[in-house]
Each structure stands twice: as C-alpha cells, then as structure tokens.
Amino acid sequence: MTEKTTIATPTRRPRPKVMTLTPAAAARVRSIMASKGPDIAGLKIGVKKGGCAGMEYTMTWAESVDKFDEVVEQDGARVIVDPQAVLYLLGTEMDYKTDKLSSTFVFNNPNQQSACGCGESVNLVPAHEDAGEAAE
Template sequence: MTEQTTPAPRRPRPKVMTLTPRAAERVRSIMASKGPEIAGLKIGVKKGGCAGMEYTMTWADSVGKFDEVVEQDGARVIVDPQAVLYLLGTEMDYKTDKLSATFVFNNPNQTGACGCGESVNLVPAGKTELESLKD
C-alpha cells in the first residue's frame, strides 16, 4: 500500500513592488474607466535615455505566464518578468503638483537618474536582497 503525502503549503511570495494608497487609487480609477477587458497596468523597464534605462507602463489585456501580479487596494499592477530584478523592493507612488501629475518609482535598485528625470540607472537586485525574501 502506498502512502500519499500532502505537499507542504507554499509560503506566500513577497510582492515585487508595493503601491502607496495614492498610486493604488489612481491605478484603480483608470482601470475602472478602461473597462473590464483591462487586466491591469503593466510595468517594465527598457534600455534608453541618457541614464541607461526607462520605466515603461502600458495597459495589459491579459496576464502572461511569467508575469508577477501585484494586487493592492483593488488596483492590479503586472510586472514584466524581465523587470523583476530591477524593480524588487520598489514603491510606486502617484504625485501631483501645480503643473503635473505622475507616477513616481522609489526604487532601491536605482543608482542614478538624468537631469530631466525621464531615465534612470538601475542595477539588478543582489544576492542579499534575494536571500532576504526567503525568510
């Protein structure tokens, strides 16, 4: 007779990034205006700009097999799998002032930025940061 074992429950995975209440409210509001066919706001990074990399944001109609999903306060952010190591530990905020309103990324992996703020210098999260997620 073979003994069946129940697999150990999976430990919840830490979020790649978090959203401030203002960012979650803004993403949720825009998602609602886009309609139910929108799966979420997809965040990524690409090479470009004078500092080397730029954040990307697009509306996604589906979640890819390897995408990371961050759901917070009714907002859904989808993180491109190629951006995970660059965004690990990032806090996304939404700031408004007299002349503009924009999403702001408070990223511990950012080592520099250009003067205009459109591009950043990012390094992948290190082994120490990855190990801390296992605790």
C-alpha cells in the same frame, strides 16, 4: 499486502510582492482602470534600455496577464510586472504625486543608482535573486 508510503509535500511560503503601491498610486490606477472598461487586466510595468542614464520605466495597459508576469493587487488596483523587469523592480514602491504643474507616477526603487537630470531615465542594477527572501 503492500505498504503505501506517503511523501509530505513541502509547503510553499508566500512570495513577497515585487512592488507595493502607496494609497495614492492604488487610487489612481484603480480610477484609470475603471475608465478603461472591463477589457483591461491591469497596468503593466516594465523597464527598457534608453535615455541618458541607461534605462527607462515603461507603463502600458494590458488586456491579459501572461504566463510569467507577476501580478500585484492592492486596494482594488492591479499592476502587472513584466518578468524581465522583476529583478530591477524588486522592493520598489510606486507612488502618485500631484503638484501645481503635473501629476505623475513616481518609483521609489532601492535598485536605482542614479537618474538623469531631466528625470526621464534611471540607472538600475538588478537585485540579487535572493533579495526576495530578505524582503519577507
């Protein structure tokens, strides 16, 4: 007779969200997603090199979620974070502001060291890889 040994599988704790959305940002993303139709999977956020401060935020509408994308769903809004941007966006709060002359998404990012005078680009440093654990 052979004895079976059961090996316990470690329970994974839930990962913290890469980003959060304010109610205003969630409402705006949800509204635009609804107007785009069912073919849109969400608003994809990323970063790229550019501008006088070194980096720029990117936003595009995605038709699908890629294998390594991070998905943030909040209040009916879906934001997809490009995997190459995760360490630059960790802990970021996305807001939507409206004033007399414009309406825009605003990123309150703890990884931002500075921004250019015109507001088009930012200087970002990657968060430490263990920063996600500290956010819990």
